[in-house]
Amino acid sequence: MLLPAMAAAQGTVQPGDAAAGKVAFKRCASCHQVGPAARGAFGPQLNGIVGRKAGATADYRYSPAMKQSGIVWTEQKLAAFLKSPSEVVPDNQMRFWGIGDERQIANLVAYLRTQR
Template sequence: MNRSSRQGPVVAMLLATTLSSHAASPVGDPAAGAAAFRMCASCHQVGPSAHSVFGPQLNGVIGRRAGTLADYAYSPAMRKSGIVWNEQTLARFLRDPGDTVPGTKMRLWGIGDERKIANLLAYLRQYPPVK
């Protein structure tokens, strides 16, 4: 058995491990998400009295069509994006808002820490739409 034939199974195993770790997103911790949300709170609100200010309020954001809150003036790009916010689309947007929705008004460079994104999503899941 030559060296390259011995490396094949090892390379395949490493590749499978890498792919599966990227496919599964971390579960997230709502308490850590609350701490991480502090950086968002200058523009966004959540909770029973939340309203849109510099950014849209985020109650019920998961499952909501992007650019549809009546009390916020979204960018034309966001209104036309066709995105429905779910775990994957929100994570992608948090990683790189400008790449996800070119022309967005979001003023965030992006979050590169997957754990922080998972924590933020866990925190936001706690806030259904306010009736």
Template sequence: MKFSLVPTLLTPLLLSLPLQGCTPSGTDAATGARVFRQCASCHQVGANARAGFGPQLNGLFGRRAGSAPDFVYSEAMRRSGIVWDERTLAAFVRAPDKVVPETKMRFWGLGDENQIQALLAYLRSFQDADRPAAPR
């Protein structure tokens, strides 16, 4: 019987190498930036973010829903009582109308959990971004 020790000897070595820059598919901020393209027609993030068809999303985690001063929210959103965190935002992104019936947000939702987690990672990267520019 012939066999090779090479795979047996190399496997522990290969498993011990650091996987720098490798994250599970769909869970990193770079992937989230691509997912955010769907949101960018209504929402902005970053140093010069301001409200448009939707509120700016800087510093979103920990923010009470309907509270960004530069956007006029639906009554349903203002009264929702939601404070945005990983759980509430993931649920909202999955099914906005189910989480906040009568929301003004016109988005069918994301069904792919990897995309949702990637989007949350991307938005988390703007948690400490400059606040939005003053409304004009």
């Protein structure tokens, strides 16, 4: 089993628990929606985020930084963004400092992977 620091260095995301990620997502839900009725609101909806190009949903007005980032949201890129949004996409408009807990990040990524 890889330690979180080794996994990050190798560009992998440690396996997460989607059920725990659903619980952790509650702190994201004030801005983001998932599920069949999800839509962009204060933040973009996150259905199908894994594999989607950044700034690509039609129901949200993204910052120029996000639209021009060229990012495709891989699990690794999502984990990095959840850890430090401003390092991954400088000048993005997300009002969030990041998550320091690698396990919580892995759980959130596992949950988001389930949202199509």
